[in-house]
Amino acid sequence: xxxxxxxxxxxxxxxxxxxxxxxxxxxxxxxxxxxxxxxxxxxxxxxxxxxxxxxxxxxxxxxxxxxxxxxxxxxxxxxxxxxxxxxxxxxxxxxxxxxxxxxxxxxxxxxxxxxxxxxxxxxxxxxxxxxxxxxxxxxxxxxxxxxxxxxxxxxxxxxxxxxxxxxxxxxxxxxxxxxxxxxxxxxxxxxxxxxxxxxxxxxxxxxxxxxxxxxxxxxxxxxxxxxxxxxxxxxxxxxxxxxxxxxxxxxxxxxxxxxxxxxxxxxxxxxxxxxxxxxxxxxxxxxxxxxxxxxxxxxxxxxxxxxxxxxxxxxxxxxxxxxxxxxxxxxxxxxxxxxxxxxxxxxxxxxxxxxxxxxx
Amino acid sequence: xxxxxxxxxxxxxxxxxxxxxxxxxxxxxxxxxxxxxxxxxxxxxxxxxxxxxxxxxxxxxxxxxxxxxxxxxxxxxxxxxxxxxxxxxxxxxxxxxxxxxxxxxxxxxxxxxxxxxxxxxxxxxxxxxxxxxxxxxxxxxxxxxxxxxxxxxxxxxxxxxxxxxxxxxxxxxxxxxxxxxxxxxxxxxxxxxxxxxxxxxxxxxxxxxxxxxxxxxxxxxxxxxxxxxxxxxxxxxxxxxxxxxxxxxxxxxxxxxxxxxxxxxxxxxxxxxxxxxxxxxxxxxxxxxxxxxxxxxxxxxxxxxxxxxxxxxxxxxxxxxxxxxxxxxxxxxxxxxxxxxxxxxxxxxxxxxxxxxxxxxxxxxxxxxxxxxxxxxxxxxxxxxxxxxxxxxxxxxxxxxxxxxxxxxxxxxxxxx
Numbered sequence: 001x002x003x004x005x006x007x008x009x010x011x012x013x014x015x016x017x018x019x020x021x022x023x024x025x026x027x028x029x030x031x032x033x034x035x036x037x038x039x040x041x042x043x044x045x046x047x048x049x050x051x052x053x054x055x056x057x058x059x060x061x062x063x064x065x066x067x068x069x070x071x072x073x074x075x076x077x078x079x080x081x082x083x084x085x086x087x088x089x090x091x092x093x094x095x096x097x098x099x100x101x102x103x104x105x106x107x108x109x110x111x112x113x114x115x116x117x118x119x120x121x122x123x124x125x126x127x128x129x130x131x132x133x134x135x136x137x138x139x140x141x142x143x144x145x146x147x148x149x150x151x152x153x154x155x156x157x158x159x160x161x162x163x164x165x166x167x168x169x170x171x172x173x174x175x176x177x178x179x180x181x182x183x184x185x186x187x188x189x190x191x192x193x194x195x196x197x198x199x200x201x202x203x204x205x206x207x208x209x210x211x212x213x214x215x216x217x218x219x220x221x222x223x224x225x226x227x228x229x230x231x232x233x234x235x236x237x238x239x240x241x242x243x244x245x246x247x248x249x250x251x252x253x254x255x256x257x258x259x260x261x262x263x264x265x266x267x268x269x270x271x272x273x274x275x276x277x278x279x280x281x282x283x284x285x286x287x288x289x290x291x292x293x294x295x296x297x298x299x300x301x302x303x304x305x306x307x308x309x310x311x312x313x314x315x316x317x318x319x320x321x322x323x324x325x326x327x328x329x330x331x332x333x334x335x336x337x338x339x340x341x342x343x344x345x346x347x348x349x350x351x352x353x354x355x356x357x358x359x360x
Numbered sequence: 361x362x363x364x365x366x367x368x369x370x371x372x373x374x375x376x377x378x379x380x381x382x383x384x385x386x387x388x389x390x391x392x393x394x395x396x397x398x399x400x401x402x403x404x405x406x407x408x409x410x411x412x413x414x415x416x417x418x419x420x421x422x423x424x425x426x427x428x429x430x431x432x433x434x435x436x437x438x439x440x441x442x443x444x445x446x447x448x449x450x451x452x453x454x455x456x457x458x459x460x461x462x463x464x465x466x467x468x469x470x471x472x473x474x475x476x477x478x479x480x481x482x483x484x485x486x487x488x489x490x491x492x493x494x495x496x497x498x499x500x501x502x503x504x505x506x507x508x509x510x511x512x513x514x515x516x517x518x519x520x521x522x523x524x525x526x527x528x529x530x531x532x533x534x535x536x537x538x539x540x541x542x543x544x545x546x547x548x549x550x551x552x553x554x555x556x557x558x559x560x561x562x563x564x565x566x567x568x569x570x571x572x573x574x575x576x577x578x579x580x581x582x583x584x585x586x587x588x589x590x591x592x593x594x595x596x597x598x599x600x601x602x603x604x605x606x607x608x609x610x611x612x613x614x615x616x617x618x619x620x621x622x623x624x625x626x627x628x629x630x631x632x633x634x635x636x637x638x639x640x641x642x643x644x645x646x647x648x649x650x651x652x653x654x655x656x657x658x659x660x661x662x663x664x665x666x667x668x669x670x671x672x673x674x675x676x677x678x679x680x681x682x683x684x685x686x687x688x689x690x691x692x693x694x695x696x697x698x699x700x701x702x703x704x705x706x707x708x709x710x711x712x713x714x715x716x717x718x719x720x721x722x723x724x725x726x727x728x729x730x731x732x733x734x735x736x737x738x739x740x741x742x743x744x745x746x747x748x749x750x751x752x753x754x755x756x757x758x759x760x761x762x763x764x765x766x767x768x769x770x771x772x773x774x775x776x777x
Contacts, residue, residue, distance in 0.1 A: 067559055068559050069559060070431070070557045072427060073566075079566075079568070080568055083564055083566070083567035083568055084567075084568055084570075085568055085569040085570060085572075085573060086567070086573070087567075088564035088567060090562070090564050091562060092559065092562050093557035093558055093559055093561075093562045093564075094557075094562070094563075094565070094566075095427065095430050095557055095564075095565045095566050096565070096566030096567070097426050097427070097450070097453050097457070097566055098450060098453055100419070100449075101419060101420065101423035101426075101450060104415065104419070104420040104423035104424050105423050105424070105427035105430075107413060107415075107420075107423075107424050107427060108413075108423065108424035108425060108426060108429075108431070108435070109427040109428065109430070109557060110427075111382045111384070111411040111413050111427075111428050112381060112382050112411075112427065112428040112429075112431035112433035112435075113431060114411050115381040115382055115409045115410055115428075115433055116431075116432070117409065121559055138416055138417060138419075139416070139417075139419070139420050139423065142415055142420055146414070148413075
């Protein structure tokens with residue numbers, strides 16, 4: 001399916017959907033027919049990026065599958081705030097088993113559907129960064145290497161928020177958590193640790209890996225749609241700010257997610273079969289201070305005095321991302337998201353924008 | 361049909377006759393031959409429609425089974441020893457969610473020291489995880505119990521673990537009567553799940569439950585096991601009608617009617633115990649045995665009825681509750697509450713140490729004369745233990761126990777024990 005480029009004036013600044021677009025180009029979230037897969041009444045904090053990300057992603061997946069979808073959920077905020085007994089926010093069949101096994105549970109669901117000849121029903125596994133990159137990592141890697149027919153979505157808020165903001169393998173350097181307090185000569189999380197789950201996913205050469213943020217709704221929806229057009233193991237890593245854990249204002253969730261992308265802190269890209277095939281370009285490059293300042297978890301970098309050396313190290317990391325993924329340049333009017341899902345039946349393999357900007 | 365088969369193969373073929381839809385497994389001795397056989401049956405298409413998932417750990421194996429079972433598929437896995445411990449968290453989850461998964465446990469010791477041979481440390485460690493535990497005495501019973509296990513599990517929506525002694529049963533070739541597909545189909549109806557993930561009827565499974573309802577939800581697992589106390593004998597009776605042989609049930613008394621001394625045990629060691637009892641009976645000793653097939657649920661009333669007329673009970677256990685002694689004994693004593701008799705716990709066969717007729721003859725004779733300790737370790741080399749305890753007393757840095765003891769006994773360790 002080919003999709004015309006979306007012009008800037010059609011979406012305004014960053015609007016989720018716009019009447020100036022053709023109906024099929026409007027976001028699922030703007031549609032009255034959306035499934036509300038995770039519906040109102042859940043108990044997420046105000047401004048929760050994860051609730052937003054899950055809603056965008058699952059509604060898009062529901063649309064892509066015609067509502068033929070089952071979800072396996074890891075323990076964590078998303079599980080706790082959505083299913084306080086005896087209530088449930090889930091409008092789709094949903095199973096929570098354990099913290100570290102959501103990818104394997106999803107595999108089991110997919111295997112059962114295959115045995116029953118019900119492969120029209122698709123499977124999503126999901127969890128936070130702790131459940132995904134730490135305790136569930138072996139199960140995730142196993143699901144990847146077997147190429148099981150599962151889309152696994154990690155909602156990354158960069159720490160164990162459900163248990164009270166402890167450090168995870170996705171916590172960035174210098175960030176204050178309750179187990180990496182802002183104390184001592186190097187306050188916050190140490191440099192040189194942590195892992196990139198999307199790059200590790202790519203190393204499995206699974207059919208599809210993508211990153212996204214809750215700041216770019218249509219991009220996130222398009223990636224889910226692309227993912228659901230593919231069979232086999234797929235991984236989507238969504239950057240979801242956490243006002244509670246990050247010490248940011250609830251109203252700033254979208255802004256901070258956008259700043260993470262615009263500073264190069266969080267590269268937004270997609271990869272097919274282990275190769276980066278598209279990147280979301282930085283529209284207007286910003287220094288990392290812009291991203292760090294609104295967040296209490298980085299407050300020790302700015303007071304009592306500005307920690308220039310530490311900020312420079314964070315900037316160097318963002319610069320590395322920019323170089324590695326080619327996040328700058330080559331784009332005109334739009335915000336750099338790719339033209340749309342599944343074009344030419346071979347998503348992203350047509351030398352689209354950012355093709356030359358892959359890993360160097 | 362009578363065949364000469366390895367225990368693992370017999371079990372694999374029985375599981376195949378039960379038409380599983382998802383099989384997932386991670387290899388661990390002595391479980392491997394079972395899942396190898398099943399993987400072949402799936403790969404060849406013989407078992408279609410069935411998926412075989414080669415997982416990356418036992419934790420994943422049980423998790424895949426959970427996902428499959430919750431989607432309405434008949435799910436099976438097998439493990440042993442460390443593997444069972446590694447899936448512990450998921451074992452509790454499967455029972456808490458009420459998913460009728462069937463699993464073979466090829467009983468094996470738990471390290472350290474690492475040891476691949478048989479005892480019951482693994483299953484005993486998980487006696488309270490909410491799974492029904494059935495213990496097979498022979499390969500025939502192992503085969504039969506699997507067919508019964510699927511029916512039991514699915515009737516109650518609760519998982520069942522069939523325990524068979526590693527190597528002693530799994531790797532032994534014995535004559536077994538393998539039922540036909542028609543027989544098994546007539547005995548075991550297709551799986552009708554109590555709950556299933558289905559887009560047409562979306563439900564939430566695995567919600568968070570707080571203090572207001574946790575006890576009630578948890579109790580249901582117990583209530584199901586209490587129902588199993590009725591259902592296990594009923595299924596065994598049905599099985600006998602359909603297949604013409606006695607297998608399963610709660611307990612299996614042997615020459616215990618008039619016995620002064622009754623030996624209680626689980627699993628394959630009952631064979632040796634019965635042979636020994638036959639010999640001692642010929643010599644005039646009033647001794648019998650009680651095999652416990654269903655350890656969870658524990659048949660308190662049936663055990664009490666079987667033992668209450670005895671003067672002494674010897675519980676022979678293949679596991680050690682470090683710091684107290686017996687595990688089966690504690691349950692047996694609960695069954696015998698208020699009854700005054702001599703009770704002995706005998707820890708035997710740990711890590712595959714052979715339990716010989718000669719040792720049992722002496723043990724039973726000593727027990728009948730009340731000449732054994734309340735907690736007895738069969739065939740323990742106390743000199744070896746004493747020397748290591750002495751080394752520990754002499755030096756703060758005496759080093760690792762296992763290596764010291766192996767050095768002490770020297771090269772004969774490779775020979776017959």
